[in-house]
Amino acid sequence: MSCALALVFLPFQASAEAEDPKMQMLFVGADPTANAPGPLPPDLPVIAIQTLPIAEAARQAVFAARLRARPVSTFVTASGDGDPQFEQFFLVAELGLGNTPESYRISLGGEQFDLEDFAARTAAVVSAFDPKHRRIGFLRIADPEDAFPQAVGEIQAALDSIGFDLMVVMIGEETAASECEAVQPQALHYALTSGLADRQPFGDGDGISTSAEVEHYVRGALNRQVARDPGCGLRYSLLIKSSNDPAQELIAYGKRSPFIQLETQLRRETFEAMFLMQSDEMEAVEEYLAECLYCPNERALSDRLRDMQEYARASSIEADIWNRIRADEAPVRLAIYLENCTLCLYRGQVEDRLEEIGAKTRAASGENAAFEAAMKDADLAALKAYVSGCIACAHKAEAEAEIARLESDAVFQAEESALTGALDSNDIGLLKAYLKTCRICSGKEEVTAALALQTKRNTFIRPCLEMAAVPQLGGPRKLEEIDTAKALDACQAAARAFPADGLIRTTLGRVAQAAGDFETARTSYAFGMNAQVPSAFGLAAYSHYAPPRDEDVDLIAAEVLAVKGAEMGDWLSQEILTVIYSKDLIPGKSPEDAFRIAMNIAEEGNPLAQFFVGYYYLTGTGVGKSEEQAGIWLAKSVEQGYTHAFSFLAELHEKGVGPGASFETAAELYWEALHEGDPTAAERLTTQIRDRNPQVVRIIQERLRDAGAYTGKIDGVPGRGTVAAIRRYTEELT
Numbered sequence: 120m121s122c123a124l125a126l127v128f129l130p131f132q133a134s135a136e137a138e139d140p141k142m143q144m145l146f147v148g149a150d151p152t153a154n155a156p157g158p159l160p161p162d163l164p165v166i167a168i169q170t171l172p173i174a175e176a177a178r179q180a181v182f183a184a185r186l187r188a189r190p191v192s193t194f195v196t197a198s199g200d201g202d203p204q205f206e207q208f209f210l211v212a213e214l215g216l217g218n219t220p221e222s223y224r225i226s227l228g229g230e231q232f233d234l235e236d237f238a239a240r241t242a243a244v245v246s247a248f249d250p251k252h253r254r255i256g257f258l259r260i261a262d263p264e265d266a267f268p269q270a271v272g273e274i275q276a277a278l279d280s281i282g283f284d285l286m287v288v289m290i291g292e293e294t295a296a297s298e299c300e301a302v303q304p305q306a307l308h309y310a311l312t313s314g315l316a317d318r319q320p321f322g323d324g325d326g327i328s329t330s331a332e333v334e335h336y337v338r339g340a341l342n343r344q345v346a347r348d349p350g351c352g353l354r355y356s357l358l359i360k361s362s363n364d365p366a367q368e369l370i371a372y373g374k375r376s377p378f379i380q381l382e383t384q385l386r387r388e389t390f391e392a393m394f395l396m397q398s399d400e401m402e403a404v405e406e407y408l409a410e411c412l413y414c415p416n417e418r419a420l421s422d423r424l425r426d427m428q429e430y431a432r433a434s435s436i437e438a439d440i441w442n443r444i445r446a447d448e449a450p451v452r453l454a455i456y457l458e459n460c461t462l463c464l465y466r467g468q469v470e471d472r473l474e475e476i477g478a479k480t481r482a483a484s485g486e487n488a489a490f491e492a493a494m495k496d497a498d499l500a501a502l503k504a505y506v507s508g509c510i511a512c513a514h515k516a517e518a519e520a521e522i523a524r525l526e527s528d529a530v531f532q533a534e535e536s537a538l539t540g541a542l543d544s545n546d547i548g549l550l551k552a553y554l555k556t557c558r559i560c561s562g563k564e565e566v567t568a569a570l571a572l573q574t575k576r577n578t579f580i581r582p583c584l585e586m587a588a589v590p591q592l593g594g595p596r597k598l599e600e601i602d603t604a605k606a607l608d609a610c611q612a613a614a615r616a617f618p619a620d621g622l623i624r625t626t627l628g629r630v631a632q633a634a635g636d637f638e639t640a641r642t643s644y645a646f647g648m649n650a651q652v653p654s655a656f657g658l659a660a661y662s663h664y665a666p667p668r669d670e671d672v673d674l675i676a677a678e679v680l681a682v683k684g685a686e687m688g689d690w691l692s693q694e695i696l697t698v699i700y701s702k703d704l705i706p707g708k709s710p711e712d713a714f715r716i717a718m719n720i721a722e723e724g725n726p727l728a729q730f731f732v733g734y735y736y737l738t739g740t741g742v743g744k745s746e747e748q749a750g751i752w753l754a755k756s757v758e759q760g761y762t763h764a765f766s767f768l769a770e771l772h773e774k775g776v777g778p779g780a781s782f783e784t785a786a787e788l789y790w791e792a793l794h795e796g797d798p799t800a801a802e803r804l805t806t807q808i809r810d811r812n813p814q815v816v817r818i819i820q821e822r823l824r825d826a827g828a829y830t831g832k833i834d835g836v837p838g839r840g841t842v843a844a845i846r847r848y849t850e851e852l853t
């Protein structure tokens with residue numbers, strides 16, 4: 120056997136500091152970098168040799184190895200020469216075990232040793248370091264012939280002679296440990312010498328790893344390695360202790376780990392374990408336990424995982440049972456579940472099902488009688504009530520068939536159409552007509568309730584609408600015609616009775632606008648638009664078309680709102696569109712569009728639209744000129760009292776347009792318009808009076824004289840006196 124020491128110079132820059140007198144790690148036949156938690160720190164006291172020198176040459180070989188491992192070494196040769204060089208010493212070795220007919224053999228670095236020689240050489244090498252304490256030896260033994268169980272007594276005796284406090288013996292296959300990925304988290308030598316067994320949550324964190332702490336950590340790590348990858352080669356392990364004292368000191372690591380990566384991973388896993396202890400995610404716990412490196416709180420998490428797995432198993436069983444009994448019509452199996460369930464996850468559903476079964480039993484008799492009566496009378500409403508409200512429902516299919524037969528009847532179809540129209544419109548006349556004429560009367564209760572509600576609503580809303588709604592709904596045309604105090608009282612009373620009514624809120628907005636409160640008005644119009652009230656869109660559009668003085672006109676917004684209101688039949692919306700389209704204020708819209716919209720609501724009886732149609736015929740706006748057609752539509756507007764139409768119709772009478780045209784009618788129209796404050800009438804009887812027919816002027820002079828406003832001649836001559844009298848009279852009227 121060779122006595123030369125094969126020194127392996129490690130791939131790191133040695134520190135110029137003195138050797139650490141507290142710790143030394145010797146690797147025999149093992150790679151110090153294999154499965155390390157990170158790069159080896161420069162000051163980590165590690166020496167590696169590939170085989171063992173003979174015992175007599177061990178001290179010289181170790182001396183040479185230590186010299187070569189550091190640029191500067193320190194040795195004490197004074198009176199204290201016998202003092203230990205290191206306080207704690209650790210051994211890591213990769214060995215092979217075989218047997219011959221004569222003895223068991225240890226293989227290391229290509230050499231073979233019998234047990235006695237191996238123990239002597241190892242003891243000599245360790246002694247050469249002069250350690251104070253031989254702490255832990257880590258031996259991985261490849262045992263392809265499974266000789267270890269027979270040799271364990273002799274091996275233990277050999278290892279005892281080396282004198283370590285603890286030997287961790289790992290027995291595996293031929294596979295080298297460095298080739299097994301699963302070994303990486305179990306680089307026990309570095310984990311333990313870094314103090315991991317003492318750190319929370321493994322130990323008490325006092326800076327010293329005791330025998331109990333080390334054994335606890337090692338057992339967990341080795342068991343975890345075998346469980347994760349049995350094919351990695353580790354079959355079993357053996358812990359050989361020199362003492363059974365659990366408090367025996369095995370490692371003093373000074374509360375400092377040489378591996379930052381180990382600290383980082385341990386802290387990350389510690390936090391993750393704490394998170395998972397509060398989690399119900401079984402897959403996350405399983406993944407953590409399968410992949411963690413150091414696995415703090417492993418036992419607690421394993422217990423929690425078992426509890427979750429048991430809960431999942433019990434839940435699955437109960438879910439299967441519930442799916443089997445959920446449709447039961449008898450209570451027997453349901454009652455058995457309640458008496459014997461473990462988790463009782465479906466207790467509520469089972470109790471509800473039992474109550475349902477009981478309710479069906481109790482209700483069956485009364486329901487059967489109701490069904491028979493409804494069938495006898497062909498009472499559609501009663502049959503529907505039976506189908507929708509039955510509990511036992513013994514005759515539900517028969518009832519549904521009879522309902523289908525009745526509903527296919529032509530009389531029923533006609534009644535349903537009338538019912539839909541009445542309910543959609545909430546028109547009192549249609550509601551009453553339905554109740555009066557129906558034969559099957561499937562909607563009788565609904566119509567009766569709707570009629571009562573609409574009758575009550577009309578009682579409250581009518582005064583409000585008459586005082587402040589748009590003219591289409593019976594209210595005044597002009598805002599200044601609204602008596603805001605009385606209208607506010609009437610509309611607020613209606614709003615208290617029907618707070619969600621969009622029409623009432625919209626009308627309240629018009630009252631607010633009449634009082635000059637545009638902000639409240641717009642808020643009310645927004646409420647009405649949300650409730651799809653047609654007039655709300657027109658009023659909102661008008662607030663953009665004719666805003667307060669401190670705001671700009673927004674024709675785009677006005678058109679958007681007016682188009683929506685016009686689609687819903689609102690007159691005001693269509694009036695606004697007529698005006699802005701006739702003036703070419705909206706790109707893509709023309710006077711032809713204005714005429715079409717005006718004609719639409721003029722035919723419905725809108726007096727303003729009738730004036731527009733007459734005016735458009737008079738001026739040729741969007742339609743060919745026709746004084747005859749203009750006269751027809753202006754007359755309709757005048758008949759409804761639209762003041763602005765009076766002067767335009769009067770002018771046609773002056774011209775003799777249309778049947779029955781006369782100067783007397785023309786003068787009467789001018790005079791009435793003047794009394795209503797129409798600026799067009801005042802203009803035509805003052806600055807434009809010379810364009811009037813003398814007969815019309817004469818009649819106006821007579822009216823002025825009768826009113827005491829004129830003392831001149833009644834001669835039909837529009838002189839200064841006549842004009843002055845008209846202006847004085849107009850001012851008095853104003």
